[in-house]
Amino acid sequence: MQNEIGKTKEHIRQIIKLSKARISDEQRKTESDDIMRQLEKLDCFKKAHTILLYHSLPDEVDTTGMIKRWNKTKQIILPVVSGNDLILRRYSPEHLSTGVFGIREPDTNNEQIDLSEVDLAIIPGIAFDSKGNRLGRGKGYYDRLLQEKNRTTTIGICFRLQLIESIPANTFDQPMNKIATADKIYHCDKT
Ligand SMILES: Nc1nc2c(c(=O)[nH]1)N(C=O)[C@@H](CNc1ccc(C(=O)N[C@@H](CCC(=O)O)C(=O)O)cc1)CN2
Numbered sequence: 001m002q003n004e005i006g007k008t009k010e011h012i013r014q015i016i017k018l019s020k021a022r023i024s025d026e027q028r029k030t031e032s033d034d035i036m037r038q039l040e041k042l043d044c045f046k047k048a049h050t051i052l053l054y055h056s057l058p059d060e061v062d063t064t065g066m067i068k069r070w071n072k073t074k075q076i077i078l079p080v081v082s083g084n085d086l087i088l089r090r091y092s093p094e095h096l097s098t099g100v101f102g103i104r105e106p107d108t109n110n111e112q113i114d115l116s117e118v119d120l121a122i123i124p125g126i127a128f129d130s131k132g133n134r135l136g137r138g139k140g141y142y143d144r145l146l147q148e149k150n151r152t153t154t155i156g157i158c159f160r161l162q163l164i165e166s167i168p169a170n171t172f173d174q175p176m177n178k179i180a181t182a183d184k185i186y187h188c189d190k191t
């Protein structure tokens with residue numbers, strides 16, 4: 001049975017899904033480009049050699065441009081769904097396959113990487129708040145990935161309408177260090 005926090009999270013997911021469906025293709029592209037520019041201004045981005053990204057689904061901040069562009073100068077890593085866990089593999093454009101949720105993922109030709117090797121992790125979500133709380137798709141993949149203490153800086157990226165007043169958090173929810181929207185970076189951990 002779901003507790004109060006679980007019910008509130010499910011309610012927020014439904015509301016945000018409805019409002020995200022109203023984002024036009026053009027707005028999605030413009031906001032995604034603006035988010036990329038905000039990220040590129042950050043010191044932690046400039047310094048990062050190894051960056052965990054995600055291959056976007058149609059209703060998410062579009063990362064396809066970022067992956068291709070940054071692949072020239074940085075080591076890009078993408079998540080691969082493996083049962084209840086995410087494993088991390090290097091991205092290469094010629095070795096991708098479609099995973100269980102229809103997401104493009106690196107195939108087994110690509111070297112597996114440990115989270116401790118990742119300098120910066122750019123993380124999708126259904127909603128975020130300015131304190132760094134994140135609401136995902138409800139399967140806990142990123143919470144399990146990020147649960148072991150590590151040095152990786154985490155940045156949640158989202159459209160403006162996905163940044164909401166407050167998201168209830170359980171003890172297993174992993175807060176982000178920063179949130180990037182098209183207009184602003186929120187430094188949630190004050191670093
Ligand atoms: N682009 C992208 N890659 C990602 C994630 C993500 O949210 N976005 N993940 C983030 O964890 C991980 C994969 N986890 C996922 C979990 C659920 C669904 C999904 O489509 N859920 C459906 C419900 C499907 C079902 O219940 O079977 C949905 O949200 O409508 C997708 C990815 C790793 N890679």
Ligand SMILES: Nc1ncnc2c1ncn2[C@@H]1O[C@H](COP(=O)(O)OP(=O)(O)OP(=O)(O)O)[C@@H](O)[C@H]1O
Binds near residue numbers: 136138
């Ligand atoms: N560290 C963990 N160990 C075991 N189970 C966990 C852990 N973190 C989360 N979970 C489980 O995952 C489920 C989903 O959690 P939650 O609703 O917070 O997911 P989410 O962060 O929205 O999803 P995602 O990370 O996949 O995008 C919960 O039922 C929770 O019990």
